[in-house]
Amino acid sequence: MKAVKQEDVLNTLKDTLKDNFIDGRIKDSSPAGKNRVMLRNVWMKIKKESIRQAVKKLAELQEYPHISVISNDDIGDNIILNYHLTMNYAIRHREFIITIKTEIPKSDMHIDTITDIIPGAELTEREKQEMLGIIVDGIPDGRRAFMPRTYPEGYYPLRKDKENVEKLSSMVRELYVEDRAHLPWKKEAKK
Amino acid sequence: MSETKYFVPVGPIHPAFKEPFKFTFGIEGEKIVDVDLQMGENHRGMEWMAMKKRNPIQVIYLAERICGICSASHPFAFTRAVEDAMNLEVPLRAQYIRVIIAELERIHSHILWAGVGAHEIGFDTLLHLTWLLREKVMDILEMLTGNRVNYGIWQIGGVRRDITKEKITSVKRVLDEYKEKFNKVYDLFLRDKTIAMRTVDVGVMTYRQALELCAVGPTTRASGVPKDIRVDMPYEGYVDLEIEPVLPTMVRDETHGDVYDRVIVRVLEIAQSIDIIEQTFDILLDTPEGDILAEKNIAKLLNVMLKKADGEGVGRHEAPRGEVYHYVRLEEGKTEIETWKARAPTFNNVYTWVPQMLGNEIADIPIITAAIDPCIACMDRVTVVDETKNSQILTKEDMHRMSIEKTRRLRI
Numbered sequence: 328m329k330a331v332k333q334e335d336v337l338n339t340l341k342d343t344l345k346d347n348f349i350d351g352r353i354k355d356s357s358p359a360g361k362n363r364v365m366l367r368n369v370w371m372k373i374k375k376e377s378i379r380q381a382v383k384k385l386a387e388l389q390e391y392p393h394i395s396v397i398s399n400d401d402i403g404d405n406i407i408l409n410y411h412l413t414m415n416y417a418i419r420h421r422e423f424i425i426t427i428k429t430e431i432p433k434s435d436m437h438i439d440t441i442t443d444i445i446p447g448a449e450l451t452e453r454e455k456q457e458m459l460g461i462i463v464d465g466i467p468d469g470r471r472a473f474m475p476r477t478y479p480e481g482y483y484p485l486r487k488d489k490e491n492v493e494k495l496s497s498m499v500r501e502l503y504v505e506d507r508a509h510l511p512w513k514k515e516a517k518k
Numbered sequence: 519m520s521e522t523k524y525f526v527p528v529g530p531i532h533p534a535f536k537e538p539f540k541f542t543f544g545i546e547g548e549k550i551v552d553v554d555l556q557m558g559e560n561h562r563g564m565e566w567m568a569m570k571k572r573n574p575i576q577v578i579y580l581a582e583r584i585c586g587i588c589s590a591s592h593p594f595a596f597t598r599a600v601e602d603a604m605n606l607e608v609p610l611r612a613q614y615i616r617v618i619i620a621e622l623e624r625i626h627s628h629i630l631w632a633g634v635g636a637h638e639i640g641f642d643t644l645l646h647l648t649w650l651l652r653e654k655v656m657d658i659l660e661m662l663t664g665n666r667v668n669y670g671i672w673q674i675g676g677v678r679r680d681i682t683k684e685k686i687t688s689v690k691r692v693l694d695e696y697k698e699k700f701n702k703v704y705d706l707f708l709r710d711k712t713i714a715m716r717t718v719d720v721g722v723m724t725y726r727q728a729l730e731l732c733a734v735g736p737t738t739r740a741s742g743v744p745k746d747i748r749v750d751m752p753y754e755g756y757v758d759l760e761i762e763p764v765l766p767t768m769v770r771d772e773t774h775g776d777v778y779d780r781v782i783v784r785v786l787e788i789a790q791s792i793d794i795i796e797q798t799f800d801i802l803l804d805t806p807e808g809d810i811l812a813e814k815n816i817a818k819l820l821n822v823m824l825k826k827a828d829g830e831g832v833g834r835h836e837a838p839r840g841e842v843y844h845y846v847r848l849e850e851g852k853t854e855i856e857t858w859k860a861r862a863p864t865f866n867n868v869y870t871w872v873p874q875m876l877g878n879e880i881a882d883i884p885i886i887t888a889a890i891d892p893c894i895a896c897m898d899r900v901t902v903v904d905e906t907k908n909s910q911i912l913t914k915e916d917m918h919r920m921s922i923e924k925t926r927r928l929r930i
Binding site: 356357358359360361362364366368390391393394395396398399400409411413415416417418419420421422423424426445446447448449450451472473484485487 | 556557563565566569570601602605606607608610613729730731732733743744745747749750751752753754755756757758763801832834841843845847856857859861865866868869
């Protein structure tokens with residue numbers, strides 16, 4: 328496998344995405360070891376419409392880019408998704424992380440799936456759907472992964488807006504009372 | 519071959535694992551033709567517990583408790599993420615101490631796994647032998663950190679305890695003992711007829727499937743993908759070490775991607791970790807004694823440095839089971855972390871069960887499940903339901919018995 332350079336990734340994506348590419352930089356990590364080696368990771372921000380295009384381009388540079396996880400960040404009106412991918416895996420000392428940031432407004436929570444390009448992204452996309460209420464268009468298996476099936480629709484545990492949190496805590500209490508009602512000690516308590 | 523397809527649910531309760539799961543197998547006769555995974559029966563909401571509520575130093579101890587076996591890996595990745603966000607440099611000595619603790623953890627984790635794997639195929643004498651062997655490395659960890667599990671040695675910007683020359687001498691003595699016993703472990707696992715019978719060409723995952731599913735750790739290396747963060751993207755003390763990714767071709771002529779290959783990778787990684795620790799000791803003895811923390815004053819670290827920090831960082835570490843990934847965002851003016859994402863290796867590895875299980879027998883479920891090294895206590899009960907709605911409960915003991923019977927059958 329041929330190694331790809333950080334600068335090349337950044338420039339290629341800038342050229343491909345054009346206006347949808349917002350910002351990109353290479354960040355050095357703190358030095359490690361005797362020779363003070365630094366890791367150079369790529370951080371970029373793009374518009375949510377072009378996430379598939381960006382990942383497709385990366386897949387052209389290297390077959391099946393490794394996806395570590397999609398992390399999430401609720402910043403009020405918008406939710407940020409960070410796609411943490413790595414390139415050049417299995418090449419000695421050449422691997423680096425690419426973090427692709429996209430911002431999704433809470434009024435329009437749709438984003439395209441990347442599972443047809445990287446099948447390994449399915450679980451983390453499912454997690455985003457149930458934890459934040461994001462709708463991933465075209466996901467092959469959109470069922471809940473971690474949340475119980477009895478959990479009501481419309482509540483999302485990892486949202487940080489105050490309204491959602493308040494609803495959530497009282498809702499959890501109600502759930503607790505309902506679901507455990509069949510237990511013998513609960514029945515006794517009710518009497 | 520039966521024409522009726524039965525569904526066999528396995529799970530879901532799983533006490534010690536971040537992603538507890540439930541399997542639903544579609545069965546035709548003894549053959550598995552369909553696999554469905556359901557996770558989250560025991561989701562603890564740890565990210566929620568930390569976000570906006572705890573400061574990074576408190577989160578280290580929370581991260582340690584994500585997993586009882588990876589209790590060095592999660593804080594390792596988490597502190598690296600925070601240090602990346604703060605642009606904090608870790609003192610050289612602390613970088614090597616981190617490597618030593620992480621590698622000692624790998625030894626105990628792989629030995630533990632080897633015992634569990636042997637138990638799953640009914641080879642209990644081997645379970646007792648390996649777990650007896652594991653006690654020694656737990657003792658070393660207790661001597662170096664103060665704890666057998668949840669070591670509490672990690673700190674933002676370094677480690678909390680130094681490793682002195684006297685301690686190095688006594689650790690080296692135990693490592694020598696391990697080297698002697700390693701040959702025995704190697705023989706027992708890789709030259710044994712019973713283990714080969716139950717693991718060769720069972721639970722196969724091809725090279726391509728491993729790439730597609732982004733599998734990590736020994737699971738992916740056993741399919742021939744040389745992904746190892748310690749080699750591909752070295753960090754901290756690993757930068758100065760000579761490491762090669764362990765691949766099954768070191769023992770076999772070609773990669774099969776089966777359970778046997780996963781046994782090979784893990785057994786050889788025990789020897790690799792011993793070698794890494796010895797290399798690190800040599801470097802550590804040459805390194806002048808000095809700081810093991812970037813900032814000794816914790817009040818200053820918390821109230822000045824972390825409060826000033828503004829930014830985001832990522833931390834990766836090659837845990838015994840694969841890549842651990844942490845993402846942290848800090849905001850200026852707050853000591854609490856704003857956002858935290860922790861991803862354990864099994865998160866990427868669970869989907870690899872699907873290609874591994876298909877086409878195998880019910881009696882192979884325990885060993886295939888164990889082969890990616892999750893915690894396998896989940897298999898507490900199995901319900902076999904047929905179409906006339908008659909159901910029969912199989913306990914974990916029944917499954918285990920079926921597995922032992924298969925071993926006996928093969929031996930005759």
